Amino acid sequence: MNAKPTQPTPHDPSQPADDGRKPRSDGEQSRERLLQAAMRLFGEQGFSKTSTREIAQAAGANVAAISYYFGDKAGLYQACFTAVCTPVENNIALFDQPHFTLRESLRGFYQQMVAPLMAGADAEVLLRLFFREMLEPTGLWQREIEVNLKPEHMALAGVLCRHLGLEQPDERVHLLGYALAAMCLQMLIGRDVVNAITPNLMSGPEAITTWVEQLTGFAETLVLAEKTKLQQGKA
Template sequence: MNAKPTSIDTSQPADDGRKPRSDGEQSRERLLLAAMRLFAAQGFSKTSTREIAQAANANVAAISYYFGDKAGLYQACFSFMCQPEPDNIAQFAQPHFTLRQTLEGYYRQMLAPLTAGGDAQLMLRLFYREMLEPTGLWQQEIDNNIKPEHLALVDALCRHLGVEQPTDDVHRLAYALVGMAVQMMVGRDIIASITPHLLDGPEAIETWAKYLVGFAEALVLAEKSKLQQG
């Protein structure tokens, strides 16, 4: 879930040198924004096209025109919100990186969505809903993004551990490293209730990321020491 969320801006600033969007483009964006909010709050099955159209101040027929049907609109929401950064893996899987550089790059790209504010929350809630009521899009995210990045992390860990081939222990280590960051996303409500300042803005998230790097480095070095001891 480390895609980069994008923002929908339905305003039209004057005199900015850009061509004003057509009424059709604005209508499509309003439908996307309304659908993302409703799908995130209620899930796919409990959200009706009429509800989405009403929230977007648009005609129900516009959904068919722009997206085909509700399923097409749902797919468009994920495509819009979750545009993977092409260099995600490159940020941490460079063969010349030290262990710390590898971990810094990994957590940097993974935690990037958290700095997007409300857009990040909307994206995460969509993912939660999709996991609770799967339509197949979550599996696509796993196959297209999560799995390749996991395997790239495992390969990098093998290099730092001096292991020629990935083992179950290396996979477990990778899952543990990822889990520390996932907890920040899945457990946001808990963190906000107990220690809200720990996620209060980009600087707080950056500080947490530095701690994650330190924790992760200790775990990797502990695993390396265990391997060296036989």
């Protein structure tokens, strides 16, 4: 057995004071419950309309636990985004590799875009949290653009230049990059419409994987058509 610590461990305020010391795993579970409850409530109601008391009640924790784990409501909100965001370098690595074919790069690009949908029952919670921040920005959405979305777009532009035979991206390359992303964004943002019209397209991970392959084919056709235009323009 491990020796007891010489200093008393801080009391986890998410638990009653008289229940004795809890294993660390209990604290981790309390923190996770708070995160899950906060993501759902922030996504449904927005940051300003969601109280810490409401989050704690939904998580089955004490309000003081939010201060204990996250500092304050703003810290909890930030932690929600940190928990669901994959490091940008990991996303870029899925599609920006010098040895990738065009098709491999495009497939990787769409795979990282649809990753939230692979979260199963949590997918709705994750997407709603992001969309709520877009509608009622607190500053985190602008940070998301600068820290994640801009680097990913520039990496995609670099990939397109490599396959189009260009040294630097111009406006047409950027527009092409936006168009490629838009094909997938329609499925993410308009998923209620997609589910109402063609629910089989988003019925589960296997269906989403098939959808990624279809988008990859569409995107490859667009890029190759642009390459043909460029070559004809040089002739």
